[in-house]
Structure formats: C-alpha cells, structure tokens
Amino acid sequence: xxxxxxxxxxxxxxxxxxxxxxxxxxxxxxxxxxxxxxxxxxxxxxxxxxxxxxxxxxxxxxxxxxxxxxxxxxxxxxxxxxxxxxxxxxxxxxxxxxxxxxxxxxxxxxxxxxxxxxxxxxxxxxxxxxxxxxxxxxxxxxxxxxxxxxxxxxxxxxxxxxxxxxxxxxxxxxxxxxxxxxxxxxxxxxxxxxxxxxxxxxxxxxxxxxxxxxxxxxxxxxxxxxxxxxxxxxxxxxxxxxxxxxxxxxxxxxxxxxxxxxxxxxxxxxxxxxxxxxxxxxxxxxxxxxxxxxxxxxxxxxxxxxxxxxxxxxxxxxxxxxxxxxxxxxxxxxxxxxxxxxxxxxxxxxxxxxxxxxxxxxxxxxxxxxxxxxxxxxxxxxxxxxxxxxxxxxxxxxxxxxxxxxxxxxxxxxxxxxxxxxxxxxxxxxxxxxxxxxxxxxx
Amino acid sequence: xxxxxxxxxxxxxxxxxxxxxxxxxxxxxxxxxxxxxxxxxxxxxxxxxxxxxxxxxxxxxxxxxxxxxxxxxxxxxxxxxxxxxxxxxxxxxxxxxxxxxxxxxxxxxxxxxxxxxxxxxxxxxxxxxxxxxxxxxxxxxxxxxxxxxxxxxxxxxxxxxxxxxxxxxx
Ligand SMILES: Nc1ncnc2c1ncn2[C@@H]1O[C@H](COP(=O)(O)OP(=O)(O)OP(=O)(O)O)[C@@H](O)[C@H]1O
Ligand SMILES: [Mg+2]
Numbered sequence: 060x061x062x063x064x065x066x067x068x069x070x071x072x073x074x075x076x077x078x079x080x081x082x083x084x085x086x087x088x089x090x091x092x093x094x095x096x097x098x099x100x101x102x103x104x105x106x107x108x109x110x111x112x113x114x115x116x117x118x119x120x121x122x123x124x125x126x127x128x129x130x131x132x133x134x135x136x137x138x139x140x141x142x143x144x145x146x147x148x149x150x151x152x153x154x155x156x157x158x159x160x161x162x163x164x165x166x167x168x169x170x171x172x173x174x175x176x177x178x179x180x181x182x183x184x185x186x187x188x189x190x191x192x193x194x195x196x197x198x199x200x201x202x203x204x205x206x207x208x209x210x211x212x213x214x215x216x217x218x219x220x221x222x223x224x225x226x227x228x229x230x231x232x233x234x235x236x237x238x239x240x241x242x243x244x245x246x247x248x249x250x251x252x253x254x255x256x257x258x259x260x261x262x263x264x265x266x267x268x269x270x271x272x273x274x275x276x277x278x279x280x281x282x283x284x285x286x287x288x289x290x291x292x293x294x295x296x297x298x299x300x301x302x303x304x305x306x307x308x309x310x311x312x313x314x315x316x317x318x319x320x321x322x323x324x325x326x327x328x329x330x331x332x333x334x335x336x337x338x339x340x341x342x343x344x345x346x347x348x349x350x351x352x353x354x355x356x357x358x359x360x361x362x363x364x365x366x367x368x369x370x371x372x373x374x375x376x377x378x379x380x381x382x383x384x385x386x387x388x389x390x391x392x393x394x395x396x397x398x399x400x401x402x403x404x405x406x407x408x409x410x411x412x413x414x415x416x417x418x419x420x421x422x423x424x425x426x427x428x429x430x431x432x433x434x435x436x437x438x439x440x441x442x443x444x445x446x447x448x449x450x451x452x453x454x455x456x457x458x459x460x461x462x463x464x465x466x467x468x469x470x471x472x473x474x475x476x477x478x479x480x481x482x483x484x485x486x487x488x489x490x491x492x493x494x495x496x497x498x499x500x501x502x
Numbered sequence: 503x504x505x506x507x508x509x510x511x512x513x514x515x516x517x518x519x520x521x522x523x524x525x526x527x528x529x530x531x532x533x534x535x536x537x538x539x540x541x542x543x544x545x546x547x548x549x550x551x552x553x554x555x556x557x558x559x560x561x562x563x564x565x566x567x568x569x570x571x572x573x574x575x576x577x578x579x580x581x582x583x584x585x586x587x588x589x590x591x592x593x594x595x596x597x598x599x600x601x602x603x604x605x606x607x608x609x610x611x612x613x614x615x616x617x618x619x620x621x622x623x624x625x626x627x628x629x630x631x632x633x634x635x636x637x638x639x640x641x642x643x644x645x646x647x648x649x650x651x652x653x654x655x656x657x658x659x660x661x662x663x664x665x666x667x668x669x670x671x672x
Contacts, residue, residue, distance in 0.1 A: 385598035393611040394588030
C-alpha cells in the first residue's frame, strides 16, 4: 500500500486530477464574476440617470414668500401663504384635496356635507357660493390649515406659486466628473437658473400622480395599478394553477390525453409574451368586453394569469413530486383517503415550494410590458378604484417615458426603474426565504 | 390451530411485466405473530404490502390470484382500498414520522377516522405510546414540533386496525 502511494505514477495522477479541479473552480468563479459585473453595470446605469445636477429656476422664489423659510411654517401659516398669493385657486385646491365626490357638485353642497375632515361649527351650513369672495377664500384657507399636512401644503405651494422649472438635467456621472463644463454651460445657456443636486427618486415622485411636466410627475397610478393587477393575478392564477398541478400529479392517469396536456403546458411556458398580449386583447378586451369592461384591470390580470399559469403549474408539480414518498405511504398506510393525504400531508409540505414558484411567476408578471400592450393605458392620471378601472403599470410607464421627446422624462424613467427593481428584489427575497424554510423543514 | 385471518392462493405479484414473487398458498393464523424470513429482495415486502393494498400506490404494480382477509377477497371489485388499510395496519421498515409533533403523529390515524374529541385523543395517544413502551421517554415532549423520534411504530399502534403487519430489518 505504502509503495503504491509513493509511486510516481500515482503522484502524477493526483496532480493532474487536482489541476483539473482547479481549472473548473477558476472557470466557475470567472462566470460568477462576469454576471456580477453585468449586474453592477446595469445598476450603475440606472442610478446614473436617477440622480444628478439640474438647472432649476423658480417662477417665484420660495424665500420671498414668508419671513421664515417654508420648511419652518405650520399648516395654518402655509395656508396663509396660499391665501396671500393665489386666492383664486383656493376653491380648486380645497375641492381637489378635501372633497371626494363629483367635482361639478362641490359648489352645490354645504361645507359640512362636502368637506372630508374638520369643519368649524360656524361655517358648517354654508354653501361656497353664499359668501363674498374674500370671506369665502379666508374660510377655505382655514379649512386647508386645519385638515392638510405641512408636506402636502408645501407641495401645493410648489405647484401653484413657486412653479419650479428644470431647464436641463445631467447624469450622476457628468455631475461628479464634469462639474466645470456644466458650470460653463449654465453661465452661457441658463444664466437665470440655479445649479442644484436633485434626486429624481423621492417620496414626492412615488406618491404624486402622473403629469405632463417632468418636475411634477409621479408614479402613484403606476404603483397602484401594479398592486391591483398583481393582487387579481394571484387570485386568479394561484387556485387555478395549484388545482391543475394537483390534478395532473395526483389524479390524472397516465394516458395519451393527459400526456398531451402536459406537453402543452411545458410548451406554453416558452411562448413569447407578446402572443399572450394579442390573445388577451382579442379575447378579454374585445370578445368579453361586456364581462371584463374592456381595457380594465380584470382583462390585464386574466392575461397575466395565462402567462404565468404554466410557471405555477410546473413548479407546483415539482414541489408535490419532491414530497418524500415515505410521507405519502405513511399516510395511506394509516388508512387515509386520497384527499386526506393530499390536504394533511402533501399540500402542507409542498406549500413553500408552491409559493416559491408562484412568487417567481408573479415577479415575471410584474416586469412584463408586452402582454399588457393594448390593455394597459400609457398616460392615465386617475387612481384605479376597482377591478373594472382603466390602469397603467410601472413597466408601461417606464416605456412611455423613454419614448417622450422631452429628455427630462428619461430621469423619471430611471427613478421608476429603481422602484420596479426594488419591488422585484423584495419579491425574489421572499421566494428565497420561503425556499430556505422549506429546505430546513424537511427532516 | 385457529382459523386463518389471511389466506393467499395462487398469487403472483408483478411490477410492470416483471413477476417479482409467486405465492402458491399461504395461511396466516389469527392471534399469532407470523414472520416472513428470507434473503434481501426475495419479496417479503411485496407480499406484505399487497396485504393492505399499499402496492396500489406503486405505478405498474399488480396482483393476480386470491388474497382473502376473514374470507373477503381483498382485491374484489367492491373493496375500498382505504377501508382495507384502516383494518390492516402497517409499520414500515424505516420509521417515517410526519414533520409534526409526536402527539400529532400518534393522533393522525384516529383523526383520519374523524375523532375530534380532545380527551379521547389524549387517551388514545397515551395508551398507544405506553403500548410501544415510549411513554416515559417522550411524555414531556409530546407537543414539541420537529422532534426526531422513533415512535413511528406507535402511530401504527394508534391505528384501530385489528390486524397489524410489521417490518423489522433483520
Ligand atoms: N417498485 C418496484 N418496482 C419494480 N420492482 C420492484 C419494486 N419494488 C420491489 N421490486 C422488486 O421486487 C423484488 C422483491 O422486492 P421486495 O422489496 O419485496 O424484497 P424484500 O424481501 O422486502 O427485500 P428486503 O429484505 O431487502 O426488504 C425485488 O427483486 C425487487 O427488485
Ligand atoms: Mg423489504
């Protein structure tokens, strides 16, 4: 034995084997490095466009509006600024912020009826049209001061009085490395503007509605639309997909019919998503318009459900198949029926795997634009209110912005991409967490 | 000698087209312990699993001939395999507990039969574990989930089956 190991042939064989292992190790490390670099470039590119210097100017300088900076003022003081500078706009501001009904009916209701919030006793029964204009505006300002938060009031002041304009934006890369050139550009082309650093992604951007001005626009409708769409898609595709997987895995016998169904499901998972879009448009938007309401969230959710059903079915089947057969036998051996075994053993232990597949399917759905072409709207600035509403989604919004002639919308698009990627990352983390839990649970 | 509980006549056991075991005739007496002994792969498990129709779960497994339990043909047309498994219990070669607490494992069989009453389940669990001589060892960990335990056999004891087939590795 000892002289066998000492022999030269053995040594060189071991050396060759170790060398081969090392090469494979280096290769896989290299592929990992490449994918990390690509990912980093992608992130850098998005971040590059979402932050940077902008040439900004105000129609009215905010520092001239009050004695103290706006950031220090209380809601009543901010409302007073509005009363002083834009008294004629107060009716519209109150209507948009403190009233939820039909806009045309606002002036026909008493303040007590129309206002959503605190209304002082003395003005409760008054109609807006009853009062002299000056008195009416004073009451409106009071209502705003009572019921609207400082942040919202400052946003209103910004939109109504200050009216920030952005003449030009620079990417983060240019802002950091080319400051001198930017300043020359500023002096020659935008002498009245001020150079400030802007984050295009901020709370205002996430919570504001869509607007035709890049400074004001936001993705509230897109986020709400995405949320509605995903919720409905889950409700439709999860029960259908898990049901189909259960049938195929546990009940279906191995005959030609079921084999054709199986093959087709696998093929469906590879069909390009635009084809689902055409199908959704013809079937859900046109043919069943009466039921779905045409270009509605329901139509979108049905289309996306079709898209991700194969993914859910396939992963649910794998999860069911991965349940150790000893569990199945133990349950049947104790006299359990098929349904008892399914509901008490198989489904609970396959659930994490099923959920992982469903989440991965959904995170595919959340990033898809093609299947929603013709179903989702591109520019819409009303919040979705129910399954029948018209809607837009984040990827659609991003796509629409990148096609706009005004270059500033690129920055909005990048900020929206960051939000979309954060959502995706959150969903995929949930999937990984569930998978780890499933692995740990297996005894 | 008492009358036979289980009789097997001219039975052949197939996996797909391969014939795994042939049993020309076999009687298993009531109220006795009967053991099958043989080399690995000779077909002990196959015959045993056929007796409570566990082989129904193996795709392609098939039995010809006659297997009778108290005179009833176990493979007759009006026989429900679930009912067979309720009456003929099985303890597996390898312990295979469910990923649940000891209590839930032992109570699984009775619960399948629709027993929901907490007090009744408690008694069944305790007596089953006592029968398996495990009670003193596990009585404090009954509700602990994920405990690896070798009480697999006691869930067989809690099955209300009058007949029990058991497998022990030699
Ligand atoms: N699921 C199956 N599919 C095909 N052949 C099988 C299957 N299970 C068992 N066999 C075959 O049937 C024969 C009998 O197997 P069986 O498991 O009954 O033997 P055993 O006596 O229980 O062996 P051991 O002592 O190892 O448990 C073996 O030749 C085996 O290869
Ligand atoms: Mg065996």
